[in-house]
Amino acid sequence: MEKKYQIFLSSTYRDLVEERTDASRVVLDLGHIPAGMEAFPASDTEQLRYIKKVIDQCDYYVIIVAGRYGSVDAGGVSYTQREYEYALEIGLPILAFIREEQNSSLDDGVYQPELLDRIEKLKQFRAKLADSRLVRFWADRKDLRYELARSLSHAFSDFQRVGWIRANRAASEDTISKLLETSNALARLQEENARLRAELAPSVSGIAPLGAKIDIPYTYSVYYRSGSLTERGILATTWRNIFVFVCPNLMAPVHVDAFGTLCEKFVTHSAGRISCDIGVAWKGQLKIQLIALSLVRSYQATMVKGGVAEYLTLTDYGKKVLMEVTVIKA
Structure with missing residues (x-):
């Protein structure tokens, strides 16, 4: 103009x-x-x-x-x-x-x-x-x-x-009025969306913080000449240690099964074993805890060959926390 x-x-x-x-x-x-x-x-x-x-x-x-x-x-x-x-x-x-x-x-x-x-x-x-x-x-x-x-x-x-x-080249009062009406309607929809999201979000109180301790039970195999035995152990660690080990791999989305494998690698590494199994229940517990801490989010996506799969990735807040706890400082 x-x-x-x-x-x-x-x-x-x-x-x-x-x-x-x-x-x-x-x-x-x-x-x-x-x-x-x-x-x-x-x-x-x-x-x-x-x-x-x-x-x-x-x-x-x-x-x-x-x-x-x-x-x-x-x-x-x-x-x-x-x-x-x-x-x-x-x-x-x-x-x-x-x-x-x-x-x-x-x-x-x-x-x-x-x-x-x-x-x-x-x-x-x-x-x-x-x-x-x-x-x-x-x-x-x-x-x-x-x-x-x-x-x-x-x-x-x-x-x-x-x-x-x-004046005859400027936006007419009618056009301005319609734009203002549309803008107000959009603002109302955004407020309603935020309200509904808040209602759908789970209300969790007393959740264990990132620095809290946790005991993770696991099983591992001991091999003999005559065969092998399954032994049990408990790893004493913190949610922070799990987060720092597992979540750098969640900067990009990963399949939920891959997340479970990462959790088992953490236990295996921390316990000094060759291979450990923490079971489906504990893989799910670790996932839910990180989601409840707003560090990780879960979503579903359609796979190339059809069907729906669950994926996990870091939230923006999770990325910020990861930088704060892992970056090398002067």
Whole structure:
């Protein structure tokens, strides 16, 4: 949608009348809206308040400086500088155009300040503007027109603003009303979904934390020349140890049977056996505990050859906990 930007043109008044006219024409030629106070140059505090309201409505601020400091307020600061400081305060993109230095004295026409102390203030103000990011220097009106057109074109691209559009090209009130109605309906559905999910979630209290101890019974085989015997053992460990051993493998989904195999590998490794069996019941218990701790989630998926299978994977919270307990810290 085509936008027009409103650009505030600021400068001292008497010495830059023609330059301000040139600047307005450049803005209009670029298809945008010049704003300035040519008819009402700031000369008192009330006028400055009004100018600030105009600046508030603008998208860019252009300041043109030559050899005059301009009328000053009770604090000795020029109204032009006050305008600049306000644009800086509200965060407008500022484009400064400074006339190149020329030999000047108190007798020099355009460059003659009305009071001697304004010479130093003008120098300080020019130096402040010269340190700006978007600053250009000009020697004559032709030079100013060129620099202004080029700088504004770059600013429109690099510092895009809200701008203005014609009312008949903006979204109609009916369209906005329908969008708002749809947005509200979506918000209500999301709230209802969250409520239903909370109702379906199991309410578990007093669940053993990750650092709690657990005794896992297991069986293992002892082999003799004449045969083998099945022995029983108990592994004393913690849920944290199980989580750290098994769950790095759940960064990607694994089949529930693969999860059970990982649990048996943990017991075998921790007990120092060749092979251990913990049984279906304990595989299920370990799965349920990790799900209850919100570290793992279970879901069903259709297999390639048909049928449905259960898979386990880490939750986002589980991934975060895994990083915290396994990462090597300095």
